[in-house]
Amino acid sequence: MVESVSDELLNADIHDLKRGYKEDSLLDTYTCLVCGYQTEKGIVYQEAGVFYEAEKSMRRHIQQQHHSMLDYLLSLDKKMTGLTDLQRKLIGYFHQGLTDHDIIAELDGGSTSTIRNHRFMLREKMKQAKLFLAVMELMEEGGKNAGRTASVPTKPSQSKLPGAPGISEDEREKIISKYFTAGPEGPLTSFPKQEKRRLAVLRHIAGDFEAGHTYTEHEVNQILEARFEDYVTLRRFLIEYGFLDRKPDGSQYWAKQPENQGKGKKNMKDQQRRKELVNEYMNTPRPMGVFQIRNKQSGKIYVTSSTNMPGAINGQKAKLASNYHVSPELQKDWKELGEDAFAFEILEELRPDPQSPNDLEQQRVYKEKVAQMEKAWLEKLQPYDEKGYNRRPRAK
Structure with a gap:
């Protein structure tokens, strides 16, 4: 250490x-x-x-x-970071993108509620640290200005808050037109890698949520899925950048809207259009199945599946671009070689019934079928160790 x-x-x-x-x-x-x-x-x-x-x-x-x-x-000493050994381990696991169940397996014990509570406490610690830093900087500024008899006009600094990433209105409009090619109320074509663009896009999507209103996770997912197939990634970034907040158990979500959002007749029309997009998207079945991420140079593969393959593929790309992927080796190679060195290939596809989006029982059946398909492909390809990036299953 x-x-x-x-x-x-x-x-x-x-x-x-x-x-x-x-x-x-x-x-x-x-x-x-x-x-x-x-x-x-x-x-x-x-x-x-x-x-x-x-x-x-x-x-x-x-x-x-x-x-x-x-x-x-x-790796720094606790007296410098204030983190316990357990917190350091958990931060590493969270950074790798491990699920709560994977983390429990790595720790050889615990419960999902305990992991969620640790995640919540770390986020609270982060908020406190931001406030403390602001307090100390203001204190230092006060000390430097002490004794001055007259104030000197200064140029206002750009805000570092997520809602105001320091870009002009003209820049914001260009970013929105680039990533929402069907119009501001349409779907997101791709998730930006550059942070300034990402903030502008997230701020725009945050306007889909009504200030002062609480949402269930299902309602949040519906709103976001109408915007982007990988709604899980969108939801996570909206929370991490402070546009959305939620209760520790995920039972309620709420939003703090940016300025000039949620007011006037234009916004009422926008909200109605967004609801129509949500309904249209949720009533459209998505292709399901198994796909792989193949390293074109080494031939190593990562196999996974989803009941929404387009969304899952976008999600895998977003995680890799943001250093959040569950496979450290795949993440490392992606960073070194770049996106062009990898191919996303469908191994097996399952076409759902057109009525399945509204049939919860049928969705559960499809989910089980896709899981069995993934299991079969894992057994066939064995994408572990030198052959692939998947984590080898633990022996029962």
Whole structure:
């Protein structure tokens, strides 16, 4: 466990802490916050016959020498992070995207309610940390301004809150038109990788929820699925970025709408149109079945299934793009090789009955059929160890 860190790391801002290095615009250098390694702008660095510009080389250094900043920060002494050994383990598991049941298996005990409670407490700790940081920064600003007889007008800073990501109205409209090609009230064509665009898209979708109204998880899923097939990913990001909140048991959800949303006749028409889209989408059956993610270079595969394959494929891409995938090895290769090095291939498809979206019993039957199909393909392909990215089943 690391007990001491560099002064550069202790004095770094959140943005630099997350990426692991800082930029010096005067010296034109990038410096690793962990070990002090530097790269210089304008110089090309060669690694294994491949040339990288300075910042790309620094990112590769962080990955190769320190694996990830999350791993390094979790290795720090408790007195520096305030995290217990159990909390460090859980954060690592949450980052990998493990399900509650997988986490229980890794811990060799516990219950899903306990895991959910730990997740809730960590989020509460995060909120408290943000508030404490704001308080301390305001305190420092007050100290610096003490004794001044006159205030100097300053340029207002851009807000760091999720609802106001520091983009102009013109930029926002361009982003919305790019990702909602059928119009602002239509479906999301793809989930943005760039954070600024992601925030704009999430803020726009958050407008689908009425302020002051509570929703069940099923209602939230219906609203989001009309926007994007992988509604689970959308729901998670809306919660993580603070647009949606919920009770620890997931029984109720609610939203804090951005400014200028939820008012006027135009919004009433929008809400009605969105309800129509929800009903139309929910009454359209989606293809079900088993698919694989294949590494074109190594041939390794990851096999999974879904009763909504288009949504699941989008979800897998979103998780990989956001470093949330359940398979660490697949995530590592995706980051190194890029999306173009992988193929998404359907192994077996099940076409549902057109009436199945409204038949809960039929949906349960399909879910069981798809699970059996996945089991058969796992037994056939054995995508474990050197052959694949799936986690080998535990011996009963």
